[in-house]
Amino acid sequence: MPLDPPTMLTISIALAAAAALYLAVEWRSIREPSLLFWSAGFATITVGSTLALLRSNGFLLIGIWFANGLLVTAHFLFLLGVARFTQTRLSRAWYLIFVTWLVLLLLPDGPLWSKVMLAANSLLVAASTLKASLLLRPHGKSLSVGAVQLRYVLLGHGIFYVAKALTVVIPGTLIDLAAFRGVIIQISLVEGAMAIMLIALSMTGTERYRREEQIARLAARDPLTALYNRRALDMRAPGLLRGVSAAHPGALLLIDIDNFKSVNDQYGHSAGDRLLVALSEMIRAETTDEALAARLGGDEFVILLSNAPSDHIVRLGDALRDQFQRSAAQTFPTAEPVTLSIGATLFNQPPASLAALIEQGDAALYESKRGGRNRLRLTGLTTSG
Numbered sequence: 001m002p003l004d005p006p007t008m009l010t011i012s013i014a015l016a017a018a019a020a021l022y023l024a025v026e027w028r029s030i031r032e033p034s035l036l037f038w039s040a041g042f043a044t045i046t047v048g049s050t051l052a053l054l055r056s057n058g059f060l061l062i063g064i065w066f067a068n069g070l071l072v073t074a075h076f077l078f079l080l081g082v083a084r085f086t087q088t089r090l091s092r093a094w095y096l097i098f099v100t101w102l103v104l105l106l107l108p109d110g111p112l113w114s115k116v117m118l119a120a121n122s123l124l125v126a127a128s129t130l131k132a133s134l135l136l137r138p139h140g141k142s143l144s145v146g147a148v149q150l151r152y153v154l155l156g157h158g159i160f161y162v163a164k165a166l167t168v169v170i171p172g173t174l175i176d177l178a179a180f181r182g183v184i185i186q187i188s189l190v191e192g193a194m195a196i197m198l199i200a201l202s203m204t205g206t207e208r209y210r211r212e213e214q215i216a217r218l219a220a221r222d223p224l225t226a227l228y229n230r231r232a233l234d235m236r237a238p239g240l241l242r243g244v245s246a247a248h249p250g251a252l253l254l255i256d257i258d259n260f261k262s263v264n265d266q267y268g269h270s271a272g273d274r275l276l277v278a279l280s281e282m283i284r285a286e287t288t289d290e291a292l293a294a295r296l297g298g299d300e301f302v303i304l305l306s307n308a309p310s311d312h313i314v315r316l317g318d319a320l321r322d323q324f325q326r327s328a329a330q331t332f333p334t335a336e337p338v339t340l341s342i343g344a345t346l347f348n349q350p351p352a353s354l355a356a357l358i359e360q361g362d363a364a365l366y367e368s369k370r371g372g373r374n375r376l377r378l379t380g381l382t383t384s385g
Helices: 005-030 033-057 060-085 092-106 113-135 145-169 183-219 230-241 260-267 269-286 310-331 354-370
Strands: 250-257 292-297 300-305 340-347 376-382
Touching: 005 033, 005 183, 033 060, 033 183, 060 092, 060 113, 060 145, 060 183, 092 113, 113 145, 145 183, 230 292, 230 300, 230 354, 250 269, 250 310, 250 354, 260 269, 269 292, 269 300, 269 310, 300 354, 310 340, 310 376, 340 354, 354 376
Parallel strands: 340 376
Antiparallel strands: 250 300, 250 340, 292 300
């Protein structure tokens, strides 16, 4: 089968339609807005390529101006999808792309008409594509493999369209949009089919990686408080503990809510959940990103820190106790005060295990409870390891 323009357009229609359908199915599963924009982009290419076939039957306005306008629209939809994926707000000035394309309808028919149309179409497509590639640059964090691939596919696609626009200034270049005549048009049709396939694969890989990343992140978090769960704490603690030394002592705080059952009994379990969420937010606000905070289960929490001298631990524990007591008393007043008991243990060498460290914290917590609750019990530096 010869790769003539109608054949290449037919291949492009099939590829774009398949990509649009696949991305739409993916969107129905995970509801990522970027997938919807990208699916709409490929659907627009499907329609535009179908209309482009009509120019051979003499329908030049629909087959050239309208079809190429849909190509510009499709790449703008790709840009909107990338903007949603990267959580970037686009300037409204980008919508001037469509005003520019409407102005081209006023161009008089003449010997330069095909060249002007091709140059304008190519530059408008390149603008959206290169901007999308620019948005996919890493900003302080690494990109997924799919996002990197999509970035470079869009970059190459945009550069091709810039080069395509520049060909119109080469003397003697044949460009006849009505009859699909000219080497650059032939090459563009081949590149278009390849680009559809590569962009679709890259977009699919990009969203699949994000979905897998979200699943892994959810698996590591407590569903109520969004703090780490015990399994995630076990996995991340060794890295933090290895950095503990005499110069950078570590600390573990085991936190338990006093009289928590009275809140559930008096106000219901939803009130207890709200109290747990409030405590988790206080913990996040009072600790740095280097600290590991987790919900062990029920109303028991743990904070693991490195480079934490005893005076810092005392300030942290007192701050959490004061904030929590005020909040609980105002929100859910009970006959017995709802407070925090905290058992903290300090260590200046990596402990034998996290479990052993939690046992020490549990012993300190027991002493705090036995001493009257609503207090911090701090054990001295240990040398286990």
